[in-house]
Amino acid sequence: MRFASLGSGSRGNATLISQGKTTILVDCGFSARETEKRLRRFGLTSSDLSAILVTHEHADHIGGVRVLSQKFNIPVYATPGTAACLPTEVMPHIHEFSCHETFVVNDIEVSPFPVPHDAREPSQFVFHNGDFRLGILTDVGFITPLIESALTLCDGLMLEANHDMAMLDQGEYPEYLKQRVGGRFGHLNNVQSAELLAKIDTSRLQHIVAMHISEKNNSPALVKPLFADALNCTPDWIGIAEQDAGFDWRELKKA
Template sequence: MLRFASLGSGSKGNATLIESGVNDKDTRILLDCGFSTKEVEGRLEKLGRTAESLTAIVITHEHSDHVSGAGRLSRKYNIPVWLTVGTSHACRDNDFYETHFINSHADFEIEALNLHPFPVPHDAREPCQFVFSDGASRLGVVTDLGYYTPHIISHLDKLDSLLLECNYDERMLLNGTYPHSLKKRVHGDKGHLDNKHASELLKKLDLNQLKNIVGMHVSEKNNTEEYASNALCEGLGCEQNAVSLASQAEGFSWREM
C-alpha cells in the first residue's frame, strides 16, 4: 500500500512524505526538506509520524525551499540522504549523515519503494523529479518545472496519483509586485509551471487510472486557490471538487492508493 502526505508546499518550504507498508516497518521517505528541524518534527507529529521513523531523505534540487532543513535533520536522526551529485555540490549544507548519489536517468530502490527519477528544466544545478512505486501503484511528484517536455510526459503517463505544480497565474504574476528579474525567472523556461501549462500537461497524459491529484507549490502572491483548482479541473475535464491543493501552512493529509 502506497501512502503519501505533504508537510507543506510553496515558496517558503516543501516536504512530502511517501510511505509503503502496513506496519512499523514501513519504508518512509521524506521528499525534500525545506523546513527547520523543529518545523519538520511538529508537522510530522500532525501526520502521526516521527522523524526517528524516516527511512531516507530524497532531495530534488538545492533551492532552499527544498533543502534548507535537510542537513540538520539528517544529522540529528542519522537519516541517509539521496540526491544528484550536482545538487549535492550546490547545497550550502551537504554534510549529511550518509550520502547516496542518484543517476537521474536510472531507477533505484530504497527498501520497499522503487524511485524513478527524471531530469527537469529548472534553474538548479542538476534537478530531478520522481515517480514512486511499490510495485502495485505509481505516484508522480512534479513540484518545480519550467516547462514540460515529451520526455517528462513519457514518465508521467498511466499514473495512479499525481502531485503537480500549479505555481502561478500568468496575469497575476506579470501584474504583481515581484521585481522584474524575479518575474522573468519564475516565468522563464527554467522557472515554474503556471496554471495554464499544468492544465495543458494534464491533457497530454494518459490518466485513465488516476485516482488522486493534488496541486503543489501554489504561489501565495501570484495565484488563487480558485484559479489553480480550475486549471487542474480543466486539464482533467472533471468537477471542481475532484481536485485539491497543498497549502504552505498544512500541506495535505494522508492519501492512500
C-alpha cells in the first residue's frame, strides 16, 4: 500500500491511497482543473480514481468533487450527514457509509471513525489491506478515546498539526477565527497531536506525515521536534505535507 498528497492545508486537501489497481482520493479540495494538474505529477488522471472519499463538507475538502464525479463517473463515499451537504449533482454518485462500519473499495478496506469538528457528520479513516494499517486524521478539535483506539498500531499515519497555540494567539486571524480554529470543534494544535503520538502504540510505524499545517499559524520547524520527541526519533524522519507540493509517494513495506 502506498500514499501521497496532492496538497494539504486550509487552501485545499487531497490525498491518494493506492493498492494494486485501486486508487482512492481522500477529499478533493482543489478545483477539478487543479486536481487534474496535480494528479499528472503522479502520472495519474481522474479516470484512474476508483473512488473519492469525502471526510466532511468544508470547502477545502470538496472543491472538485462535483465536477470530477460527474465528468468521470467516480463513486463518492460520504456519511449521510456529509452527503446531505454536497451539491445535488453529486447525489447519483454517492455511496453512503456509516462511521462505525468497515467498507471495501476494491482492494482496500476502509474503516471510518467519527471525529469532533464543526461539520455535519465528519469522519476520518484507517485503510487496510490485510498486511498494513494506514491512518489519516485531520480537521479534528480534540482527541477522543475512539480516535486513540482507531489509530493505535498503524503502519503509516497522516496526522494534522494545524497550529502552534502561541502563533495562533498572537497572529493576525480575527478573534472569531482564532476561537474557531483553536476550539473544541476546530483543528488539532501541535501539542495535541504530539500527545496523541506519545499515547498510542506507534511500534509499527514506518511513516508519519504532518498534515493540514497552517501557513500563517505554524511552521514545520515547530512540528518536527515535537513529533520527534513523542516518537523518540530524529526530526528529519517526520514527513511534512505541503499546501502546494503535498508529498510524494510513501510505501508501506514488509520488514
